[in-house]
Amino acid sequence: MSLLELRGMRTDIGQYAVLHGIDLAVPEGGTFVLLGRNGAGKTTTLRSIMGLWRPSPGSVHFRGTDISALATADIARRGIAYVPENMGIFGGLTVEENLILATARGRFDGARLKRIQALFPALERFWTKQAWSLSGGQKQMLSVARAIVEPRDLILIDEPTKGLAPAIVAAMAEAFREIAQETTILLVEQNFNFARSLGSNMAVIDDGRVVHRGTMADFAADKEAQGRLLGLSA
Amino acid sequence: MMKDTYGTLAVKAAMALIAALLLFAPFLFQDVRAIEVAARICIFIVLVASYDLLIGYTGIVSFAHTMFFGFGAYGAAIALRQMGPGWDAVALGTLAGLGLSLVVATVIGLISLRVKAIFFAMITLAAASVVLVLASQLSQLTGGEDGITYRVPSLFKTATKLAVDEEGKVLRWFGVRLNGKLAAYYFVFFTSLVLFLLMLRITVSPLGTVLKAIRENEARAEAIGYRVVAYRTFVFCLSALVASLAGSVYSIWLKYTGPDTALSFAIMIDILLMVVIGGMGTMWGAVVGAVLMVMAQYYLRDLMGAASEATAGLPLLPELLAPDRWLFWLGILFILLVYFFPRGIVGTLMTRGVRA
């Protein structure tokens, strides 16, 4: 049984039909990459999983249970974390406060905290500073750190490398590889080079539908498919 | 072209009926009170329709509408009082009201450029209350709390005879005296009719379509190329001017202008109730709302007085049923309507009974 299954998911935003029937199965463990051009529906897919937009019809199954009718807060409590495209950090709160919000009891697990601080040293430096003063890359790290403050079964990450410097992107890739060892990541990315080094399985979304699925290894070798589906030149 | 729904036909029939009743009011209803009610209905139809242009068609919430009504009313009133009962006073006063309304509307409209749309409502509220206080403070000019009385051009004087019979007494048609009062009523009726038709015309014109587009999705309208801010300011000024004209006409009819007839928040609340009860975004809604509310104001209170006496023994109920508390029941009705029937009577009707 897959960890996450999307069945025939259609989502409308206002009058616009964005998703026209997504079928996807995400296995447990590792990183699953969702690729696709701008406006293909990748972010909408993540938001629909999270319940921020309601799929209708269609369903989302997590560990076999249909979660499509649940409230966002309940979906989160089932062990799904969301790292949105705009990072969603709270600028007026300090780094510490941002992270502590993600804990169930308002207390940090010492060991996990150390790991996070090792993965993202900048966060320790800015611990008591308000989050709006962080740079773009640091904010992204904070957003990711927040998703792993406590163990989660599935982490949805939306275009984490957008607008970030290459050095930070590399650090991010390192962090993701470590995180993926103990949980499942569903990663939406436009940056193919970043994604190919991380993903074990992948799918391509175009115009609200899944147009390709398979292993990352196969897709990375298939230059023709890359060109056709992602518009990448050789 | 879609066929009109049965509901729409019903509404249109009702409109025709109301128009006929208002047109022939002096002949159909012989008592003085009924004519007052009819005149008030005509004026409020215009006032509410101009407000609907703002709130129903463009989606702008403003609490300053009564203020513009007041500008027109006090303009004509002060001119008539200072300059004597002549047509020059009427013209000057009306123009002064229009001018002031235009200036103030433009200023307020331009402020809305710099602040969030949400604050606009609050700013109009603040502006209206300042003007209310000013009116009572400048009592030399405005008569303060008591208001001012004045004479109107002789055409509208009750004693004026429009036509005389063989004995030199005023001629009667179907029992109705052809005097100045009749002339005044038809002055009110026809100016209201013209203004209402003008606004109706606007709503079906290209301008009306743009306004609706702005109400539906402002960002999209802007993206298509419409300068949203310019349109909103334009509509705001236009509705202010119409309200001002309505005020001038009303002040000529009443021969009295004071805070309670021209400026108070009670009037603003009345307008809101009428536009919601009748239906936002439909000009016909203004008609229905005005008719129902004005009739309620006059006749409901008698009913409530009786009900209050009937329940004299119970706690609280007699106080709530007292005629002065009619606004309580209308307020509850208002809340229920906004909740269940946001389209009001006309709006809901017009979507019912679709013909195949």
Added chain:
Amino acid sequence: MSGVMTRASETLGRFGGVNLLPLWIALAAFLLIGVPSSWVTLTVAGLAMGMMVFLMASGLSLVFGLMDVLNFGHSAFVSFGAFVAATVLAALGGWLDGGPLLASAALACALIAAIAFGLAAGLFFERVIIKPVYRDHLRQILITMGALIVSEQIILAVWGGTPVTVPRPAFLEGAWIIGDVSIEIYRLFAFGLGALVFLGLILLLNRTRIGLLIRAGVENREMVESLGFKIDRLFIGVFMLGSALAALGGAMWAGYETLITPALGGEMMIVVFIVVIIGGLGSIEGTLLGALIVGLTANYVGYLAPKLALASNMILMMAILMWRPSGLRPAVK
């Protein structure tokens, strides 16, 4: 024009920023008024009034910041608070003259009654009036306006239309005379109580988990939900708190004016909105700032140019909006 604004901003920034605006206003007034004793009286009055208006307005600001809800009926809680407190004080009239302990008990009862009413009314209001129209700003404005009208009618039905006198505890009456200066004791009390509430709110927001959630929710509701918190329940709590604070403000105002009419809510509504706009939505600090500025300005202008008194609030609001369209200290978004 904008060059002047930027230079003004920079100068202000060097001198402590917007937080010190009340100070500058007080100093400017001192220069204009000239007579120290009058200035002190006016300043105390202004600060007291500011504190009471802060109580009335803080709920509105938080609710809008957190829930994106425009509650035009907010001042109904102020009215009810005033009348409930007045009724309790009248009922316990005997205690008010029976020495400071008994009088304080009476006062406490009145204030607690107002707060309790605010909490209950807030709960009812949020569930019945606000919840059905959560996302629709237009209907919110209309429906809450309707609620305001109905509330005023209820007050008229229950308490009648004649002004109600509000008795005060004996030990709060009168004034301290220090040389030329006369400082009303009640005003000091109002200021003190308001300051305590402000501190309490700051502690709540900055030292508790709920406060953390509120601050986060004001910035990004969706994200708070995505972290697993049902923000609905938070809404109800904040709304009730805001209504209770408004009722407390109304109760304090009743004691200040000693004569209240059902029109109280409507009268305060404008001031409250102006304060919230000036201060910036969603932040208590902003509301306090706005309230103090409005309170001081109203009192100074009332003395210096009485005819301008009511227009002064509007002019102040427009001036500040031209400079800072989002208010002086809005919540970070």
